[in-house]
Amino acid sequence: MSATVAVKLSDAEIRRQSSVLGVRDLRDPRHPGLRFRFDQSRQAGTWFLVVRRKWNRLARFPEYGPAAILAELPGLRQRLLGRPDEMVALAGLVTFSDLLAWFKDRVASDASLSDSWKSTVRTVVDKHLQPRLGELPILALTPAVLDKALMWPLQAECSTSYVRQIFRVLSLAVSTARALGLIPSNPMAEMKFTNFIKTKISPKDGRLRADHLREVMPALGALFGSSPVDAMLALLMICHGTRVGESRQAEWADFALGHAEWFIPAKRTKTRTEHRLPLTPQVCALLRRYRAIQLESGYAGKYLFPGRKGQPMSASKASSVFRRLASREWSSHDLRKVARTAWLDMGVDGFIGEMLLNHSLGKVADTYIKTKGNGLRREALEQWHEWLDGIGFASIHGLTGVQSAIPHQGPQAKPRKGRSPINELVTGENAEREKASSGWL
Structure with missing residues (x-):
């Protein structure tokens, strides 16, 4: 058995050639020098890279599949051309300790991921997954x-939502390794979180209501003179429902006061899509004062x-800013929730509310945005800021002539136009609230 066959290397092709007993080596004309050699069992094999007639062992199969080898190949070839005697063997992923260390490093170096997600993965791996699954x-x-090693012990110690997040990180690590051919199969392919834990996870209620804002807004006004940074961060989030990460990284260049728009680049948003928010006259005045x-x-x-x-x-x-402001009674995310609830009670179309929050949208989003989105978003924020004026916002931004005529017992809905059928297609963390809205007070 000494035949070498030219093929297009893939998992399926290796399996097919394993049944052809006269074939020992496989090569791919697209990748000169790359060789795959079957073991005697023909269920496994070894990858080699031939450089200057020297066969350099790379890795074992199925620990490293074709996708993983081809991803590493350019770098390996460059190393061997410069240093032909260097060892370039790749370590396979055998235990979860190997897999989790690889995945954590991969996430840490991924420029497309947010710092918060990188921190979450690092914590989940180090504190939960490695201690319980590392040697498996x-x-x-x-x-x-x-279930025995991870899921059931976790549910006794952590909230159900956090256990679900841990399961998600593990599942993502395994599926990513399999997609790259680093492991021969995905043992979690058929596993779902609900196979282990049946408890329904309900969204947390917000800890701020409209009546609380009656106290919060004057307090922020008083704070603006002594601690303008703290007050401004909270005000910006109350006015727009933005995330704390989007708000704290804001640059002056992002605000176009001339045509009244706040542009948040995709790299700073959770959804990795750019976000444009209309600026009301009140907010423009606030920005100038700040x-x-x-x-x-x-x-x-x-x-x-x-x-x-x-x-x-x-x-x-x-985080320390909001600990000072709220004395741990509410969080920065509660400002986002209170804005979203206010828009709902004001009669703002659910789709427009989701757009303002920069949530993922339904399949007809592009068409709706082009036809109605910008004007309706501006109208919603103008109505919201008019209401805020009546509970203290007007005295902070100092702009005259825009105070609200809306009664201030709570955000009130303007006469509704027909509700949009698009609401049925909205996806987002608060979309379920559209089904059963309730008053503020």
């Missing part, structure tokens, strides 16, 4: 093993909320 062979994982305060204090930099070493405010610093 990947292919030994079964539903019963996973910039004047910055300039008077000697700061002329690019950030609304500067941090250390020329960077924006850090996530930990932003």
Whole structure:
């Protein structure tokens, strides 16, 4: 048995050639020098890269599949051309310790992922997955093993929503490794979270209501003179329902006061899609007042909320801001929830509310955005800011002539036009609330 066959290397082709007993080696004309050699069992094999007639062992199959080898091949070839005697063998992923270490490093170096998600993966791997699954062979994982080693102990210690997040990280690590051919199969392919835990996860209720804002808004007004950064961060989020990460990293260049728009680049949003928010006259006046305060204090930099070493405010610093403001009675995310609930009670179309929050939208989103979205978003924010004026916002931004004529016992709906059937297609963390809205007070 010494035949070498030219094929287009893939998992399926290797399986097919394994039944052809006269074939020992496989090569792919697209990748000169790459060789695959079957073991005697023909169920496994070894990858080689031939450079200057030297056969350099790369990795074992099925631990490393064709996709993984082809992804590594350019770098390996370059290393061998420069240093022909260097060892370039790749370690396969055998245990969950191998897999999780690989996945954590991969996530940490992925420029497309947010810092918060990287931190979540690091914590989940280090504190939960590695201690409980590290020594387990990947292919030994079964539903019963996973339930006993991880899922059932976790549900006794952590909230159901956090257990689901841990399961998600593990499932993502395994599926990513399989997609790259680093493991021969995905032992979690048929596993679902509900196979292990049946408890329904309900969204957390917001800890802020409209009557609370009656106290919060005047307090922010009083704070604006002594701690303008803290007050401005909270006000920006109340006015627009933005996430704290989007808000704390805001740059002055993102605000176009001339045509009244706040542009949030895709790299700063959770959905990785750019977000454009209309600016009302009140917010434009607030921004001008805040910039004047910055300039008077000697700061002329690019950030609304500067941090250390020329960077924006850090996530930990932003968290400390809200601990000071709320005394742990509510969180930054509660400001986003209270805005969304207010828009609902004002009669804002559910689709428009989801657009304002930059949630994932339904399949007809593009058409709807082009025809109605921009004007209706502006109208919703104008109505919201008019209501806020009546509970103290007007005295903060100082703009006259825009105070609300809306009664201030709570955000009130304007006469509704026909509800959009698009609401049925909206997806987002608060979409279920559209089914059963209730008053504020």
